[in-house]
Amino acid sequence: MPEGLPIDHEHVLNGTMVGYAQQLIVCTGQRNWTSRIEDDGKDQGWGNLVRGLKSLMGRGGPYLDPFNNILVTNSSLKPSPSTTNHSTASALLFPAFKYIPSIPTSIDPSSTTNSPTNLKTFIRAFLLPKRLHATQTSLSQSKQTSLTRTPELQSTHFPDTIDISHSPTILICGHSGRDKRCGIMAPVLETEFQRVLRGVGFDSVGSEIEGGVSGGVDAPNHANVGLISHVGGHKYAGNVIVYIPPKMMVRSSGSGSGPTLHPLAGKGIWYGRVEPKHVQGIVDETVLGGRVVTDHFRGGIDRNGDILRL
Template identity: 40%
Template sequence: MGLGKEKARVVGFRLKDTKSEDRAPSSPTTKAVILAEPRSDPTYNLPPALLPIVWISAHAMFLTRLPRAPTTQTVRKFSSIASRRQVTIPYTQTCPSPTCECAAMPPDLDIDRKSPLLNTMAAYAEHVVICTGKEDWASNIAQEEGETGDFVNGIKGIIGKGGVAFDPFTNILLTASSLPKSNPQNTTTALLFPSFQKLKNMPNSQPALSNFASAYLKPTSLHPFHTALTPAQKQNLTRNPACASTLPKPDPITTPTILICGHASRDSRCGTLVTLAATSMPAT
């Protein structure tokens, strides 16, 4: 992933999947797996006092996936098969010892604390965080009604499997979040990582979504597997930054964004831990 001068640090918690009978009913709380942080020094630890926190309840789905990767449409548990692609961005090997008093953890949570997290999730080229203004969604976010469903299905029809610009070597992650939605109807606001850009009030029309995919989601260069394609086919699969001129001008994301996973209807442990995470972070 090319981040230019800024880099992203990703921190997560690995949770084993729970049986369906162990899952709690849906809860309008929030869920925490990914910290995407613009930074120039990978060894720098941002002081908590300077950390503006955004609480986000997130539910994700992959639009494309390499054939060798495990195939699940909604991403909840981490894959047990390590990705063959190596991470090139700075990452946290282990969490440092706490410097403050931490809330007591429930003793009965079945959490794998020993297996390494690195390369346990399929790599993706871009993470699109959709601002929905909601804290709970359908099990498959493509089944959401209104702007969220329109946006997801529109993007899926372009670069998803079977789409007009589908590329199995370019994985895009879509996540629904509780960040405030767009005010105008039939528009979508989204955050892009690791591009660290926010696009406000994008129309959900087919031309606008096609330009969005071309400007921000398609690859800048194609996999060697595509060598035999015609020039027109290659152009259709390749990013075209000029398409951005037809969309709202993006705002740079210059502060850390923390996504907290707390969709209790999919994993009861998230519903339990989200309260601890959400209340403890401001206190530090």
């Protein structure tokens, strides 16, 4: 544990997680970013994706919805080799548990079609809510339709989307451009998570998300581990998010019993004040056992986007 870091050990962690409907994990291949991630990645596909989402879903954007908070987060996970220029980017989406290797970053305001080269198509396919909040029923029917997801666009325009059904994803805030505490803690925790996960049977652990068993986003015995940008609560470093895939199984402790569905399948669990000495316990209890470590619990999200509290 690095010494001298001003970590808040006084406040209760439960309930300190930011509320969100979905978290988009943008694959940058970098391990740190500027303070405002929308100012980073000039002439990079991932940078254009973040800026485009902010312009379309942020203040003044056509898809602004105060009840649909999309948490856009940069990560050290490497983008697909197909994203060779500034026009496409790769990302993981939770709690939908999907990997979209090629997302268009261009915005064509004159387009009225569902062109796959239009970022609006991606937003309408994945990021808009399935249904609007009850207070929005007073909006015109056309406005309600424009703010509601069109899921059939996923298969017609993003056929290469991969479901993350079996591989857990562990994300560690390492954004030293925002706060040195996470910048110092994250690499230490990343190394320890990789070591512990390999020790319990994950043959492939890391930020490579293409290429089969050696780095597939949903390959057998694989775990995705990466650093991410600011998610709030730097004073609670280290901050760790554990996403348990919807089809992950656990071995039953009963004699002669087969594997059963993971108790936290399809959920994301946020932890704070994580030190290297806690990593083995988090892997044993949460990743393998399906139990929440209450002393570190900041909050969570289920497959429907509902926020979890203790």
